[in-house]
Structures are given as structure tokens and as C-alpha cells.
Amino acid sequence: MSTVRALSTHTARQFLVSGSGCRAPHNWTAGPGRINLRGLATSAEASLRKTGLYDFHIANGGKMVPFAGYQMPLAYGNIGQVASHTHVRTEAGLFDVGHMVQSNFRGRTATAFLEWLTPSSLISLAPYTSTLSVLLNENGGIIDDTVITKHSDDAYYVVTNAGRRDRDLAWFKEKLQEWNASDRATGGQVEHEVLEDWGLVAVQGPAAAQYLQGLTSFDLRELTFGKSAFVPIEGFNLHVARGGYTGEDGFEISIPPSQTLEVTQLLCNAPVQLAGLGARDSLRLEAGMCLYGNDLDEDTSPVEAGLTWVIGKERRETGDFIGAEGVRKHLKDGPPRRRVGFIVDGAPARQGAQIYSSLEKELIGAVTSGIPSPTLGKNIAMGYVKSGFHKKGTEVDIDVRNKLRKAVVTPMPFMKPNYWRG
Amino acid sequence: MFSVIRQATRARSMPLRAVRTVPSNIVRMPACRSIVTKGYTEEHEVVSFDDETGLGVVAITNHAQESLGDVVFVELPAVGSNVSKGNQIGAVESVKAASDIYAPVSGTVTEVNEVLNSEPGLLNRSPEDKGWLCKIKLSAPDEMKELLTLEGYKATWES
Numbered sequence: 001m002s003t004v005r006a007l008s009t010h011t012a013r014q015f016l017v018s019g020s021g022c023r024a025p026h027n028w029t030a031g032p033g034r035i036n037l038r039g040l041a042t043s044a045e046a047s048l049r050k051t052g053l054y055d056f057h058i059a060n061g062g063k064m065v066p067f068a069g070y071q072m073p074l075a076y077g078n079i080g081q082v083a084s085h086t087h088v089r090t091e092a093g094l095f096d097v098g099h100m101v102q103s104n105f106r107g108r109t110a111t112a113f114l115e116w117l118t119p120s121s122l123i124s125l126a127p128y129t130s131t132l133s134v135l136l137n138e139n140g141g142i143i144d145d146t147v148i149t150k151h152s153d154d155a156y157y158v159v160t161n162a163g164r165r166d167r168d169l170a171w172f173k174e175k176l177q178e179w180n181a182s183d184r185a186t187g188g189q190v191e192h193e194v195l196e197d198w199g200l201v202a203v204q205g206p207a208a209a210q211y212l213q214g215l216t217s218f219d220l221r222e223l224t225f226g227k228s229a230f231v232p233i234e235g236f237n238l239h240v241a242r243g244g245y246t247g248e249d250g251f252e253i254s255i256p257p258s259q260t261l262e263v264t265q266l267l268c269n270a271p272v273q274l275a276g277l278g279a280r281d282s283l284r285l286e287a288g289m290c291l292y293g294n295d296l297d298e299d300t301s302p303v304e305a306g307l308t309w310v311i312g313k314e315r316r317e318t319g320d321f322i323g324a325e326g327v328r329k330h331l332k333d334g335p336p337r338r339r340v341g342f343i344v345d346g347a348p349a350r351q352g353a354q355i356y357s358s359l360e361k362e363l364i365g366a367v368t369s370g371i372p373s374p375t376l377g378k379n380i381a382m383g384y385v386k387s388g389f390h391k392k393g394t395e396v397d398i399d400v401r402n403k404l405r406k407a408v409v410t411p412m413p414f415m416k417p418n419y420w421r422g
Numbered sequence: 423m424f425s426v427i428r429q430a431t432r433a434r435s436m437p438l439r440a441v442r443t444v445p446s447n448i449v450r451m452p453a454c455r456s457i458v459t460k461g462y463t464e465e466h467e468v469v470s471f472d473d474e475t476g477l478g479v480v481a482i483t484n485h486a487q488e489s490l491g492d493v494v495f496v497e498l499p500a501v502g503s504n505v506s507k508g509n510q511i512g513a514v515e516s517v518k519a520a521s522d523i524y525a526p527v528s529g530t531v532t533e534v535n536e537v538l539n540s541e542p543g544l545l546n547r548s549p550e551d552k553g554w555l556c557k558i559k560l561s562a563p564d565e566m567k568e569l570l571t572l573e574g575y576k577a578t579w580e581s
Contacts, residue, residue, distance in 0.1 A: 081517050082492045278491075282517055347495050348515050372494040372517050379495075401497065401513055401522075 051098035052199050052260040060274055068163035070099040073276040081278035085374045088246055088283055092205030093275030094268045097245075099162035101169070102195040102254060108188025110154050113179050117172075118148070119302065119321045121312025125150045128228050130241055132310050134302050135160075135171065140326025141298040142305065144168050145290060149228050149241060154188070157228075157239065157254075159200070161292045169194065175322075199260030204250035204283075206418060207271050212240075212251060215266060225249075225419035234266055245280065247287030247417045282371050285380060288341060288412025294351055295339065295368040295382055303330035304384065306339045306412075337365060338390040341412035342398070344379040346405045348372045349398040355385055356397045356404065364389050367398060373414060380414050381407070461569025464578045467526040468550055469558075471566050478527050478558045478566075482514060485579060487549040490516040493542045498534040499556055505531060507565055512555060514545065527565045529558040 048071045057064060062073035073096065075081060087093055105114060111122050120133040127150055135143040144164040149157040160168045172192050180189045203212060213220050218231045220242075228241035236259055244250035255263045268274055281291070290296045296305055301323075308331070312319065316331055342349070353367040370381030381398070389396060392411055397404040456474025466486035469478040487493065495515040505511055505525040512523040534556045538544060545553035560566070570578070 080491050085517075278518055347497060347513070348520070350520055372515065374517055401510075403497075 049099070051096055052197060052257055053096045053098060053201075053264055056261055056264060057096065057274075062274070062276065065277065067277055068099055068161070069165065070162060072096070072099060073274070075276040075278050076274045079273070081282065082374045084273070084275045084279040085282050087273050088205045088248060088275055088279060089375055090206065091271040091273065092203060092207040092211060092250075093246075093279065094264070094272050095202040095204065095245075095275050095280055096264070097200045097202050097252070098198070098260065100200055101160045101162060101165050102198050102200060103158045103160065103172070104193045104195065105156045105158060105190055106154060106193070107185075107190035108154050109179075109185050110156055110190050111150075112184060112187075113176070113190045114148065114156055114158075115315075115319070116179065116184075116321055117175060118146075119311040119315055119319055119324070119327060120148060121315055122148065122150060122156075123153075124312070127152055130226050130228055130243060132307075134296075134307060134310060135168065136302070136321065136323030136327065137298055138323055138326075139298075140301045140323035140330070142292075142296045142300055142302060142307075143171060143298060145292055145296055145307075147241075147243070159252075163293055195254070197257040199255035199257065199264065200252060201255065201260075201264055201267060202244050202246075202250060202252045203267055203272060204244045204246040204248045204275075205272075206249060208248070208250045209420060211272055212267075221420075221422065223420075224422040233263065236263055238263065242420060245287070245289055246283040247289075247413055247415060248283075249418050249420045281369075282374055285369050285371055285382070286373050286375055286414045287417060288382070288414060290339075290382075291369060300339075300384075301327055301330045301335060303327060304335040304337055304339065334387055337384045337386055339368070339382060339384055340390045341410045341414060342367070342370075342381045342383065342396070342407040343410045343414075344370070344381055344398055344400075344405050344407040346379075347400040347403070348379040349381045349383075349400050349405060349407065353381075353383075354399045355383060355407070356399065357389060358395045358397050358406070361397065361404075364396065375415055380410075382412065385409070459566060460572065461526065461566050462572060462575030463524075463526045463569060464575070465524060465526075467523065468575075469526045469566070469569065471527075471560065471563065473563070476559055476563065477532065478529070478560050479554050480511075480523075480526060480556050480558060481550045481554045482523065482545070483575070484549050486514075486521075487546050487553075490514060490521060491518050491546075492516055493545040496538040496542045496545060496555070498536075498538065499531045501531055501534055503531050504561075505529065505558065515542075523555060525558065526569060527558055527560050528562050529560040531556050532559050533557040 048066050050071055057073045061077035063075050064071045065074045115122050118133040120131055130147050130149040133148050134145050137143050144160050146160045176192055179185050209220050215233045216231050223242045225242050230237050231240040239254040241252045348370055349367045350370040355365040357364050365383055365385035367381045367383035373380040394409040396407050398407045456472050458470050458472050461469050466483045468481050468483050471478040493514055493516050497513040499511040507525055507528045509525045510522050511525045514521050535554050
């Protein structure tokens with residue numbers, strides 16, 4: 001158990017969706033513990049939630065750590081993070097993402113309601129298609145990033161982050177009441193249902209499709225990236241969305257509570273290997289994807305975050321969504337800072353590392369996520385820099401433990417995505 | 423006492439092997455009669471101190487490397503720098519995390535393990551031997567007495 005406890009300290013600090021940002025990259029080791037490999041106080045663990053697969057993780061050697069209010073597997077057995085990462089890139093991995101919040105929005109004005117909460121074009125979104133989107137506050141800051149799947153004009157399936165559960169659910173409740181009490185809901189009220197305790201697993205990797213195809217008569221070639229369908233899998237009828245958080249081809253499968261364990265067991269035989277939060281973080285960073293709390297927060301607009309593409313084209317000028325004014329200002333005047341990728345020489349730059357211009361050594365931003373990339377064998381990072389320093393090829397200096405390391409602004413994703421587009 | 427002798431036997435060959443892998447101008451006496459003692463910190467550093475030469479070889483423990491996972495970068499102190507016990511003297515980076523290395527004893531850094539610059543994975547394969555970090559000429563050898571024994575160290579993380 002000691003190793004399990006040992007791992008929880010730095011992982012918790014590294015992964016905890018803190019929102020505080022700007023933590024010195026090596027701060028997890030600071031304080032009296034220094035190389036602090038010992039665990040956090042166990043009293044906090046009692047209040048942590050568990051997904052329906054908790055016992056399954058333990059039985060499979062999962063090293064459980066606190067993450068976003070849940071006890072989640074960091075890794076399994078003695079499989080290192082790099083090995084697990086590589087397995088997903090070359091074969092397939094299964095991630096328990098059942099901590100994420102799954103919701104249904106239903107009602108005659110559901111499309112209009114969600115177009116008020118987000119800047120996405122949902123009218124034009126085809127049924128059984130998903131889009132990345134953002135929930136915005138009144139200033140245009142990102143409350144959460146989310147994937148919205150349209151089933152029909154009056155039915156949507158929405159997945160939001162576990163770490164933002166309380167904030168999101170309170171926001172949905174407040175805005176739904178406002179909506180349903182207003183004239184805009186005269187065409188029909190909107191209802192919100194949280195799929196409590198439902199399972200959600202992601203099968204990711206180049207071998208994922210062939211494996212899943214062996215369990216269903218549904219022709220998965222038709223299910224291209226961003227599409228979803230109810231797919232019969234060995235007698236279970238499950239919502240399957242093609243996509244994920246790794247940059248690989250893959251599927252996110254939503255499962256009713258009573259079936260979660262059985263379905264997961266069906267899905268995780270060779271070559272599919274269980275993969276944990278460690279691999280998930282390095283995979284998503286290579287794919288250039290944001291982790292809310294690290295790379296996104298309520299003080300950041302989608303334009304700053306490089307997520308302008310999630311804003312529907314016809315909605316940029318006239319869209320009536322919460323936060324539109326702030327977003328439009330950034331669209332029109334340009335954002336003061338922008339999220340970019342870096343390749344860093346020498347030492348890896350991690351969250352909180354400060355970024356300086358290479359000539360005047362002016363402080364121009366900070367790293368929000370950074371790791372040595374297992375796939376590239378180079379140090380990759382993402383962070384925010386003052387506009388003007390965001391162009392591809394710009395050389396900057398990043399402070400790692402009081403040493404300036406050369407870094408180059410590099411387009412993301414850092415690796416070529418491997419999505420199935422038919 | 424028995425454990426000191428046992429550790430002395432284990433540790434004796436280490437500097438010799440290090441000499442073979444690292445070009446070094448420090449000439450070691452073969453089969454010296456000195457006693458090598460090992461001391462550990464709660465922060466997972468280990469020092470092997472040779473009372474003949476006054477040199478302490480600093481490394482991180484096997485337990486530390488296991489917890490860190492694949493090491494990809496090691497930052498080492500400058501040769502010639504004077505360090506006080508508790509000073510940050512370097513860092514070890516894995517995909518998972520960065521961890522600072524603090525001087526377990528005071529003194530002058532006489533040599534660093536340059537092999538780690540090109541082969542950081544050595545720290546996983548041989549943490550307390552070929553993956554040593556630096557050598558410190560102790561200014562206060564008595565500080566060794568303040569360090570933990572292997573048993574005492576294990577007790578800090580074994581439940």
C-alpha cells in the first residue's frame with residue numbers, strides 16, 4: 001500500500017483541478033517533505049466518490065488517487081506510464097471516465113436553451129453528431145469545456161467535467177429556471193436529467209475499432225469521428241460516441257449502472273489494456289487537448305484558449321449566448337493572450353513555469369501543462385503568451401528551476417491525430 | 423554494527439565501478455580499508471560516505487525511482503559549488519512529475535555523474551549505484567550521524 005499512498009501526493013497535486021494556476025512546477029516537492037513521496041492525509045479520502053468500477057480497478061491492481069473528487073486509477077500494476085501511453089498509441093487502452101458528469105437535456109426548446117448556454121451552432125448540428133463546446137460565464141470566461149451530442153432538436157446528451165460538477169450543475173439549474181420562466185420557453189420547457197452513477201468508458205487506440213467490431217453487428221465504419229449511435233454490444237444496447245481524449249481513434253461508451261461492470265469486462269481483453277490517469281494526461285497533452293483547471297479557467301475566453309473554432313460561424317456576429325459580449329470583443333480586437341504549444345529544450349517545463357521573451361526577457365506568460373512527451377521524446381508544453389508572441393516558430397525562454405530554457409512555439413496537436421473519418 | 427559492515431561491503435565497489443563508466447580525475451585507492459557508511463533522508467536521498475576520502479556519494483533511493491517512474495531528465499549541481507544541508511542541488515524529472523533533490527549533507531560538490539545527462543534512465547536501472555548523482559566533500563562529516571539508517575528510512579514510508 002505504501003507505493004499507492006506514495007503516488008497520491010504528487011499526482012493529486014499535479015492533477016487536482018485547482019483553478020489556482022501558476023503553481024511553481026516543482027512545488028509539489030516543496031515544503032518539509034521535499035521529495036515528498038508520502039501520501040496525503042487519509043481523512044480526505046473518505047469523502048471521495050467512487051465510480052461503479054472502483055472494485056474492478058482494485059482487483060486489477062489499480063493505484064487509486066484522488067482526482068476531481070473521485071478515487072481514480074493513476075496506473076495499473078507495475079505498468080509504467082510510458083508503457084501504458086505507448087500501448088494506447090500502438091494498440092488500445094480502456095479508461096474509466098465514469099467520474100465525468102453525463103446529462104440529458106430534453107424539451108421543445110432544448111436547442112435554443114443550449115445555444116444560449118454555449119456559443120455552438122446546434123441548429124445546424126446533424127442528429128447523432130457531437131461537438132466540443134464551452135459553457136461561458138457572463139464575461140465570456142470558460143466555466144467548463146463539454147462535449148454536446150445532438151440526438152434530435154429536442155434531445156441532447158452532454159458530458160461535462162467531474163472537477164466542475166458542483167459549478168456546472170448549479171449553473172444548469174439556475175439557467176434552466178431562468179429559461180423556463182421566460183418567454184423563450186413558451187415553445188416548451190427544458191428538462192435536465194443527470195445520469196447519476198452511469199458508467200462511461202473510453203476505448204482508445206488504433207486497435208479499438210477492430211476489437212469493438214468483434215462484439216457487435218453494427219458496421220462501425222459508418223460511425224465516423226464525431227458521430228454517435230446506439231450500438232448493440234453482446235446484447236446490451238449502448239450509446240457509443242466515436243472520439244476521445246487521446247488523439248487516437250476510439251469510442252466513448254455510456255453504460256447504465258447495472259451493466260457497467262459486465263460491459264467493461266467485455267471491453268478490456270487483449271489487446272485492450274486498462275489505462276489510468278497518468279497515460280490519459282500525457283496522451284491528451286500530445287493531442288493538444290485542454291485539461292480544465294490547468295489550461296482553461298473562468299478568466300479565459302474561448303478566443304484566448306484557441307477554441308474560436310467551437311464558436312459557430314453564424315453566431316460570432318449576432319449569436320445571443322451568455323458571455324457573447326466578452327467573446328465578441330476578443331474576436332474583434334484580438335485576445336490579449338493566446339494558448340499555444342511549445343517544444344522545450346533540456347528540462348521539461350511544467351504548470352506554472354514562467355515564459356519570457358527571448359530578447360528583452362520580458363515576462364510574457366506561463367505554462368499551464370507540460371511533460372516530456374513519451375511519443376516524441378521531446379519536452380512538450382502548452383501555455384498562454386501575450387499576443388504577438390504566439391506565432392509558430394517564435395523563440396521564447398521558459399524558467400525551469402531558475403534556469404532559462406529555450407522553447408519554440410509549436411502548433412498543436414504535437415502528433416498527427418489518428419481519427420476515423422471514413 | 424552488523425548492518426554498517428554489511429553496507430560497507432556492498433558499497434565498496436561502487437566508486438570503482440563509477441570510475442570505469444565516468445572519466446574522472448579522482449584516483450581511488452583500490453582495496454582501501456576505509457569504512458563506507460550509508461545514510462538516508464526522509465526525502466529519499468541516500469549518501470554513501472567514505473571516511474578515508476571524506477567524500478559522500480549522493481543518490482536517490484530505489485523506492486524513489488520506483489515511485490517516480492521513467493526518469494527522462496536529471497539536473498545536476500555545478501562542480502565546485504558549496505552546498506549546505508537542505509539546499510536544492512538538482513532535480514529528477516519523469517513523465518509523471520518533477521522532484522527536487524536536496525543536499526543531504528554540507529560540503530563541496532567535487533564531481534557529478536555526467537552519464538545521467540545522456541542516459542537519465544540509468545537512474546531507474548541502477549539508482550543507488552551507477553545512477554549516482556554527485557559526490558560531495560563533506561565539510562561536517564558528523565552530519566552523517568543525523569541521517570537515517572536503512573531501517574529507519576524504510577520505516578518512514580512503509581506502513
